[in-house]
Amino acid sequence: MRFKIGFIFFCCMSTFVYGQNHIQYADSIRVSSAIPELSYAVISGDKILEINTLGLHSIDLKDVATLNDRFHIGSNTKAMTAFIIAKYVEKGKLKWNTQFFDLFPDFKKTAKPEYYDITLEKLLSHQARIQPFQGENDPAVPDFKGNPREKRNQFGRFILTLDPVEINSAHTYVYSNAGYTLATMMLEKATGKSWEQLIDHVFNKDLKLDVKLSWPENQIAKDTWGHSFENNKLVPVPSNTDYHLDYTEPAGDINIKLTDYIKFIQLNIKGLQGQDNYLKASTYHFVHKGIESYSLGWFNSYENNQDFSTHSGTAGTYYTIAAIDRKKFIGYIIFTNSFNEATVNGVRMLMRKLKKDYGS
Structure with a gap:
């Protein structure tokens, strides 16, 4: 018993010392990288091992950062969209190998033949050869009319008329925001509900998370301001x-509090540990590891004999990153409210430090 008490005390003291060191380290990175606000957490499936928030809502405000602040998570939205789709696959509304044109047969008339065999799984793992639509050198898109779901359908029909991107042995997938629009269209068709309605149903009603769309409200409420980088300065x-x-919201347009995002990542950690929760453990395993390189909303990363699910996200004003160590079952999350090279480099430095200290 004496050994157990001593061991527990040692673990608690180690976590406390890590936390103190990491606060200083994280804030030094925040200051040197000119990041207005930086929040981070290290978690297990059922515990928050460390959590901190540092800085200000904006370079032009004196509002101090809090754990109630919301961050736009950009492409980390993909894992949440894939999560919803996985739930409806479990319910039998879809299958991973459901073909797109089985649900949208009329789209085949104008689509390129190379797309005829695309499936839900191929769209979510970026293997459907869909044009990227990442904001740079995108094809001109018509001005579609209607509600968000109607616009997505028009956009989907349009992108299937474009030439497919080539995939080869060196590049087994082509990262595509538009591919997630097509996958979401399949979900909407199968459920009869819009992506926006499903976000609210799954994350807010079922899981009791406070998920919202687009940028955090910072005009009416005191909250984070995103910062773009213009003329060599943050704005x-x-x-x-x-x-x-431009109709790719399911690929990157959610905002959330760090404390609620932690709960989402913890569901994934528990699932990877073999525990059924909102999804079955077998579903989590397939979502994270079912497909090499990029699975369903997650990159597969192998570092120094370690095994990670990881993803970053930005829409040009916030930068967030999440990583799950699939051997030690530890999650790492960093949220910031700026985006430029200095932000990315600073976040990567902090992530390396956290992984080294908790993963060793």
């Missing part, structure tokens, strides 16, 4: 800025 971006993702 605060108000939430009422005219901003939209």
